[in-house]
Amino acid sequence: xxxxxxxxxxxxxxxxxxxxxxxxxxxxxxxxxxxxxxxxxxxxxxxxxxxxxxxxxxxxxxxxxxxxxxxxxxxxxxxxxxxxxxxxxxxxxxxxxxxxxxxxxxxxxxxxxxxxxxxxxxxxxxxxxxxxxxxxxxxxxxxxxxxxxxxxxxxxxxxxxxxxxxxxxxxxxxxxxxxxxxxxxxxxxxxxxxxxxxxxxxxxxxxxxxxxxxxxxxxxxxxxxxxxxxxxxxxxxxxxxxxxxxxxxxxxxxxxxxxxxxxxxxxxxxxxxxxxxxxxxxxxxxxxxxxxxxxxxxxxxxxxxxxxxxxxxxxxxxxxxxxxxxxxxxxxxxxxxxxxxxxxxxxxxxxxxxxxxxxxxxxxxxxxxxxxxxxxxxxxxxxxxxxxxxxx
Amino acid sequence: xxxxxxxxxxxxxxxxxxxxxxxxxxxxxxxxxxxxxxxxxxxxxxxxxxxxxxxxxxxxxxxxxxxxxxxxxxxxxxxxxxxxxxxxxxxxxxxxxxxxxxxxxxxxxxxxxxxxxxxxxxxxxxxxxxxxxxxxxxxxxxxxxxxxxxxxxxxxxxxxxxxxxxxxxxxxxxxxxxxxxxxxxxxxxxxxxxxxxxxxxxxxxxxxxxxxxxxxxxxxxxxxxxxxxxxxxxxxxxxxxxxxxxxxxxxxxxxxxxxxxxxxxxxxxxxxxxxxxxxxxxxxxxxxxxxxxxxxxxxxxxxxxxxxxxxxxxxxxxxxxxxxxxxxxxxxxxxxxxxxxxxxxxxxxxxxxxxxxxxxxxxxxxxxxxxxxxxxxxxxxxxxxxxxxxxxxxxxxxxxxxxx
Numbered sequence: 001x002x003x004x005x006x007x008x009x010x011x012x013x014x015x016x017x018x019x020x021x022x023x024x025x026x027x028x029x030x031x032x033x034x035x036x037x038x039x040x041x042x043x044x045x046x047x048x049x050x051x052x053x054x055x056x057x058x059x060x061x062x063x064x065x066x067x068x069x070x071x072x073x074x075x076x077x078x079x080x081x082x083x084x085x086x087x088x089x090x091x092x093x094x095x096x097x098x099x100x101x102x103x104x105x106x107x108x109x110x111x112x113x114x115x116x117x118x119x120x121x122x123x124x125x126x127x128x129x130x131x132x133x134x135x136x137x138x139x140x141x142x143x144x145x146x147x148x149x150x151x152x153x154x155x156x157x158x159x160x161x162x163x164x165x166x167x168x169x170x171x172x173x174x175x176x177x178x179x180x181x182x183x184x185x186x187x188x189x190x191x192x193x194x195x196x197x198x199x200x201x202x203x204x205x206x207x208x209x210x211x212x213x214x215x216x217x218x219x220x221x222x223x224x225x226x227x228x229x230x231x232x233x234x235x236x237x238x239x240x241x242x243x244x245x246x247x248x249x250x251x252x253x254x255x256x257x258x259x260x261x262x263x264x265x266x267x268x269x270x271x272x273x274x275x276x277x278x279x280x281x282x283x284x285x286x287x288x289x290x291x292x293x294x295x296x297x298x299x300x301x302x303x304x305x306x307x308x309x310x311x312x313x314x315x316x317x318x319x320x321x322x323x324x325x326x327x328x329x330x331x332x333x334x335x336x337x338x339x340x341x342x343x344x345x346x347x348x349x350x351x352x353x354x355x356x357x358x359x360x361x362x363x364x365x366x367x368x369x370x371x372x373x374x375x376x377x378x379x380x381x382x383x384x385x386x387x388x389x390x391x392x
Numbered sequence: 393x394x395x396x397x398x399x400x401x402x403x404x405x406x407x408x409x410x411x412x413x414x415x416x417x418x419x420x421x422x423x424x425x426x427x428x429x430x431x432x433x434x435x436x437x438x439x440x441x442x443x444x445x446x447x448x449x450x451x452x453x454x455x456x457x458x459x460x461x462x463x464x465x466x467x468x469x470x471x472x473x474x475x476x477x478x479x480x481x482x483x484x485x486x487x488x489x490x491x492x493x494x495x496x497x498x499x500x501x502x503x504x505x506x507x508x509x510x511x512x513x514x515x516x517x518x519x520x521x522x523x524x525x526x527x528x529x530x531x532x533x534x535x536x537x538x539x540x541x542x543x544x545x546x547x548x549x550x551x552x553x554x555x556x557x558x559x560x561x562x563x564x565x566x567x568x569x570x571x572x573x574x575x576x577x578x579x580x581x582x583x584x585x586x587x588x589x590x591x592x593x594x595x596x597x598x599x600x601x602x603x604x605x606x607x608x609x610x611x612x613x614x615x616x617x618x619x620x621x622x623x624x625x626x627x628x629x630x631x632x633x634x635x636x637x638x639x640x641x642x643x644x645x646x647x648x649x650x651x652x653x654x655x656x657x658x659x660x661x662x663x664x665x666x667x668x669x670x671x672x673x674x675x676x677x678x679x680x681x682x683x684x685x686x687x688x689x690x691x692x693x694x695x696x697x698x699x700x701x702x703x704x705x706x707x708x709x710x711x712x713x714x715x716x717x718x719x720x721x722x723x724x725x726x727x728x729x730x731x732x733x734x735x736x737x738x739x740x741x742x743x744x745x746x747x748x749x750x751x752x753x754x755x756x757x758x759x760x761x762x763x764x765x766x767x768x769x770x771x772x773x774x775x776x777x778x779x780x781x782x783x784x785x786x787x788x789x790x791x792x793x794x795x796x
């Protein structure tokens with residue numbers, strides 16, 4: 001695998017940082033998360049009630065986003081904890097990836113300029129909401145705010161109603177892949193030149209960069225595109241239409257006259273001017289789809305060359321034959337949560353496809369492997385660190 | 393950081409951003425389009441609403457930093473020129489349907505056999521093999537089949553998408569990542585490899601493990617409008633909308649306390665809320681009436697204030713609240729401007745200066761950045777084909793035959 005032998009130290013929490021290193025872990029890197037029960041990753045407690053039986057080990061979301069990784073528990077509020085992180089950088093890591101708020105790493109003395117002194121060719125990524133500079137950099141934020149500020153909420157929903165996010169927090173799903181790309185490019189650069197890098201990435205800027213077309217349209221024409229339901233500026237019919245059954249839908253996006261004629265043939269009617277009255281076009285298509293089953297109709301339309309597909313529920317994703325063919329779902333037993341359906345990324349390399357082989361780590365599960373094997377501490381020293389609440 | 397690598401970019405709109413990313417990381421990306429221009433990618437809206445392929449704002453936005461040549465791959469001579477370009481390239485990036493490039497003798501297997509160092513990246517809706525490899529899908533169908541659509545929107549209306557193609561935005565960086573990984577592997581092996589990107593699979597990541605959580609719990613979210621789970625996420629301000637989460641956890645409770653203090657200073661905090669014991673707050677355990685009571689109190693307050701005022705107070709008080717920005721508000725955002733996110737590119741022949749988002753990360757010591765405007769039709773034909781030993785006369789002859 002491509003990153004076999006690569007050593008990655010990860011600090012931070014949530015989705016945006018950990019998902020970035022998941023790409024590396026899936027492709028062979030050894031990723032060690034530095035965590036502490038004193039200030040746990042909020043994903044370890046998100047969605048859990050007070051009486052959840054497994055405490056910090058009981059969060060499926062944390063588990064699912066962190067496969068193939070290891071965990072060392074080090075309390076960064078203690079000087080010895082920080083010192084051990086510095087030793088891991090100096091003696092072990094190729095890459096440091098962190099997504100704390102700006103200034104947090106500096107408070108610990110772990111900012112890039114300090115770490116580079118320990119490891120001149122270090123590749124380090126710092127990915128937070130707004131980036132490391134600027135007047136609002138310390139604004140504490142999560143993906144919910146990132147999605148709103150970057151413009152995705154405004155663009156999602158019906159023109160006559162409040163905006164929605166796209167489900168999830170989109171800067172949390174967008175930005176990690178940008179972090180992983182920047183890291184891979186920096187590693188290629190290091191491989192060719194021996195030079196390290198620091199990557200200061202803003203999750204919001206990754207969102208705005210994705211929406212380059214939006215910015216250019218505003219700057220060039222003064223236009224502020226609005227949310228438009230499922231209506232498309234150039235394509236019709238382009239919508240989500242009801243099918244037989246409760247909450248069953250088909251998405252159809254016709255891109256050409258040829259596809260339109262094929263759809264009309266399937267509907268058993270003459271083609272009409274589909275752009276003249278888009279509401280009427282949608283109503284006529286919807287009246288027809290409502291008589292059909294979503295998947296069967298999608299298969300039939302695809303056979304005729306019409307882009308169409310069922311709106312898939314989470315249950316259907318787990319049974320999707322194409323995803324199964326891709327090996328998207330990887331079932332691994334988690335020691336506390338049992339059998340979990342982990343997910344591979346969207347890329348398959350022909351000679352070196354990624355592999356998921358270990359569930360997410362328990363907090364501090366690899367203290368002996370990391371503090372003992374990598375840093376040479378003996379069992380007694382590790383026990384003392386634990387008793388002193390340094391390794392906790 | 394990718395300087396010294398050449399990429400041949402055959403992508404339609406679904407992959408345009410992938411080539412842009414590689415170009416802005418330093419690669420020499422050559423966008424190949426048919427003679428006369430790629431009409432699908434050079435689509436409207438147009439600059440100042442005057443139609444013309446070189447005035448396409450989507451093209452100007454998504455093809456920055458690339459060079460551009462024209463080439464008719466359907467003609468044998470064009471296909472032959474592509475093979476010669478491939479000999480000097482490191483990467484081919486394409487979004488063709490299965491079999492389309494093979495039919496003109498430019499399939500990845502053949503080209504990779506000819507040029508073993510070549511990295512070949514295919515971006516397709518569902519991946520290059522499998523039962524749905526031949527299915528057609530644009531953004532809407534991918535978002536539907538990737539699971540995000542069904543849980544976005546209101547319960548009383550059909551599922552609804554983002555009006556910009558988020559499926560493409562998620563796949564592009566994964567494709568560029570796959571290319572960078574394959575180039576890294578080639579440093580040791582000397583061999584390129586295939587990079588097979590599925591838009592659908594990339595789209596699943598927007599659920600942040602939601603389907604995997606469902607596999608364990610059997611509980612799936614429904615469409616909940618402006619809510620996230622049970623609690624409201626989108627709130628009306630006096631002049632627009634803001635996002636604010638009624639969620640707890642150590643990282644969030646201080647912001648709820650700060651919000652109530654702000655309301656109290658404005659004389660708009662109900663007594664019960666002012667006296668609330670936040671130490672006991674766990675949003676997972678709130679009853680429906682409790683949620684309704686919170687939402688009534690916060691919602692009534694937010695409606696009395698503008699988006700800007702709420703955001704300014706949020707910044708000052710560390711409240712987790714943000715405006716649902718439109719394009720103007722994004723471009724005017726003081727933090728983004730202070731970070732110099734926007735770069736102005738000149739289009740003298742169009743009489744325009746246009747702002748673009750620059751690269752999304754500050755990288756030292758080798759910065760990535762927007763390196764130039766999108767190419768005009770055939771802008772770099774002369775210099776690129778000259779490298780193949782094709783001089784001005786020969787190029788003119790090719791143009792006469794409609795090859796370039």
